Amino acid sequence: MSSTRKILLILGFLSTLAVIALIAVAVTQNKPLPKNIKYGIVLDAGSSHTNLYVYEWPAEKENDTGVVKQVEVCKVEGPGISGYSHATEKAGPSLAQCLQQAKEVIPSTQHKETPVYLGATAGMRLLRLENESAADEVLSSVETTLRLAPFNFQGARIITGQEEGAYGWITINYLLGSFKQSGWKKLLHSLKSTSETSGALDLGGASTQITFVSKELSSESPENQLYFRLYGKDYQVYTHSFLCYGKDQALQQKLARDLQTVESSSLLDPCFHRGYQRTINISDFFKNPCTSDKKKQLPFSQLYIEGEGDYQKCRENIQKLFDKTNCPYSSCSFNGIYLPPLQGDFGAFSAFYFVMNFLNLAGEASPVPLNKVTRTIESFCARPWQEVKTMYQNIKEKYLSEYCFSGAYILSLLENGYEFTEDNWQRIHFLGKIGSSDAGWTLGYMLNLTNMIPAEEPAVPPLSHGSYVGLMVLCSLVLVSVLLFAWLLFHKPKCLQKGVV
Numbered sequence: 233m234s235s236t237r238k239i240l241l242i243l244g245f246l247s248t249l250a251v252i253a254l255i256a257v258a259v260t261q262n263k264p265l266p267k268n269i270k271y272g273i274v275l276d277a278g279s280s281h282t283n284l285y286v287y288e289w290p291a292e293k294e295n296d297t298g299v300v301k302q303v304e305v306c307k308v309e310g311p312g313i314s315g316y317s318h319a320t321e322k323a324g325p326s327l328a329q330c331l332q333q334a335k336e337v338i339p340s341t342q343h344k345e346t347p348v349y350l351g352a353t354a355g356m357r358l359l360r361l362e363n364e365s366a367a368d369e370v371l372s373s374v375e376t377t378l379r380l381a382p383f384n385f386q387g388a389r390i391i392t393g394q395e396e397g398a399y400g401w402i403t404i405n406y407l408l409g410s411f412k413q414s415g416w417k418k419l420l421h422s423l424k425s426t427s428e429t430s431g432a433l434d435l436g437g438a439s440t441q442i443t444f445v446s447k448e449l450s451s452e453s454p455e456n457q458l459y460f461r462l463y464g465k466d467y468q469v470y471t472h473s474f475l476c477y478g479k480d481q482a483l484q485q486k487l488a489r490d491l492q493t494v495e496s497s498s499l500l501d502p503c504f505h506r507g508y509q510r511t512i513n514i515s516d517f518f519k520n521p522c523t524s525d526k527k528k529q530l531p532f533s534q535l536y537i538e539g540e541g542d543y544q545k546c547r548e549n550i551q552k553l554f555d556k557t558n559c560p561y562s563s564c565s566f567n568g569i570y571l572p573p574l575q576g577d578f579g580a581f582s583a584f585y586f587v588m589n590f591l592n593l594a595g596e597a598s599p600v601p602l603n604k605v606t607r608t609i610e611s612f613c614a615r616p617w618q619e620v621k622t623m624y625q626n627i628k629e630k631y632l633s634e635y636c637f638s639g640a641y642i643l644s645l646l647e648n649g650y651e652f653t654e655d656n657w658q659r660i661h662f663l664g665k666i667g668s669s670d671a672g673w674t675l676g677y678m679l680n681l682t683n684m685i686p687a688e689e690p691a692v693p694p695l696s697h698g699s700y701v702g703l704m705v706l707c708s709l710v711l712v713s714v715l716l717f718a719w720l721l722f723h724k725p726k727c728l729q730k731g732v733v
């Protein structure tokens with residue numbers, strides 16, 4: 233064997249060894265470390281009920297988008313915390329069972345470091361207007377209970393309508409991955425220019441929020457304008473929260489209007505099914521800040537409501553809740569509130585979803601056209617109460633009896649209030665969950681308070697661990713093949729040489 237051949241053989245052998253070593257190091261050195269999971273708890277103290285959410289995320293990926301997910305939701309028994317205004321000391325203890333559930337989900341070694349937040353929404357905003365000291369007592373009762381839990385208490389407060397709108401928008405766009413793409417996805421998205429955000433529509437029991445990115449640069453109404461810098465991008469967002477326009481309070485407002493013209497203590501209501509009856513107490517009715525301006529002395533203390541099941545009449549009745557007469561801006565939704573032109577897709581959640589989902593109109597696969605939605609709600613309202621009740625025996629009577637009103641109210645709010653049309657109706661997507669997480673303001677609230685959404689894009693390697701190892705292996709294999717090929721080409725072994733028999 234010639235000396236050059238020997239050197240080549242050694243070189244070939246050494247490079248094969250080097251490649252094997254390289255692959256071994258790449259695979260072992262970059263093996264992901266065992267997952268270090270963090271947890272966070274948010275209580276959504278809504279007007280109709282309280283939900284406790286447990287979120288988890290890998291500690292080392294805290295600043296990435298889309299890594300936080302909901303692992304548990306617990307529905308607190310009984311009314312929302314604002315419902316404890318006559319027994320404020322009972323508000324806190326009502327949360328005990330769900331806190332116990334959170335203790336079981338989160339490993340006990342991590343209880344102390346797990347932040348817990350409580351945000352109260354429109355029910356408590358109303359209670360604060362009606363009876364401030366009762367609202368304070370309710371909040372201090374829930375604070376006492378939360379401080380006694382083994383978690384890291386971070387506060388219990390009434391959030392503003394603006395915050396509620398903004399955090400709902402952050403939640404859905406975080407979960408939909410609209411904020412940030414990394415690596416190849418980012419390149420693909422910038423080519424397709426699809427990195428748009430979705431607007432957020434939230435319908436609660438006592439308030440409703442509309443939030444979306446608006447191109448209208450000059451802000452006519454600064455209180456509706458929010459600026460965010462998220463993952464290195466600026467967002468100009470419009471938001472408004474309508475107190476008293478959640479579905480329960482809208483019904484109260486409608487009834488308060490009806491009460492202005494009733495002649496006796498019984499009322500024929502087109503928004504309830506034929507055969508349905510309900511009694512309301514007049515004494516408490518006008519204490520509510522949503523109805524107090526319609527206060528009227530009546531010669532009876534109870535109102536007997538009887539359903540009529542007439543969708544068209546119900547729509548006309550509800551439409552009166554949206555005052556379109558005065559607009560001090562270039563454009564308005566209703567009640568003189570600024571609304572820039574609607575833009576982009578919208579995610580509609582909470583009662584928007586509960587109601588449309590019940591009516592099979594959420595259109596999870598593809599949006600249901602507006603005329604079909606109208607026809608469906610119209611025929612649902614026309615069904616007699618006995619028939620509806622028999623058909624849906626496992627649905628709470630309170631919810632079931634109001635789906636006709638709610639369907640008509642949702643259409644009225646979207647069509648008359650915000651002026652969605654047949655065309656852009658298709659851009660509304662009714663959604664309950666995105667992945668495993670509920671759509672709502674709680675996730676966005678936690679992301680903000682734990683500083684998990686950076687203003688600037690974090691410096692991340694362009695390739696994921698898997699792609700990096702894959703590329704290493706591929707390059708190494710190519711290298712070995714080239715070397716082997718070169719060796720074979722220049723130093724054909726005897727057995728491959730022509731003429732050797």
Ligand SMILES: Nc1ccn([C@@H]2O[C@H](COP(=O)(O)OP(=O)(O)OP(=O)(O)O)[C@@H](O)[C@H]2O)c(=O)n1
Nearest residue numbers: 278279280281353354436437438439582583586
């Ligand atoms: N399966 C369900 C669940 C809830 N609801 C109704 O939907 C409304 C809104 O519920 P939710 O979004 O939970 O409101 P809250 O958060 O309690 O109210 P707010 O946000 O205004 O404080 C309530 O009237 C509730 O009765 C319903 O019709 N069907």
Ligand SMILES: [Ca+2]
Nearest residue numbers: 278353436582
């Ligand atoms: Ca809510």
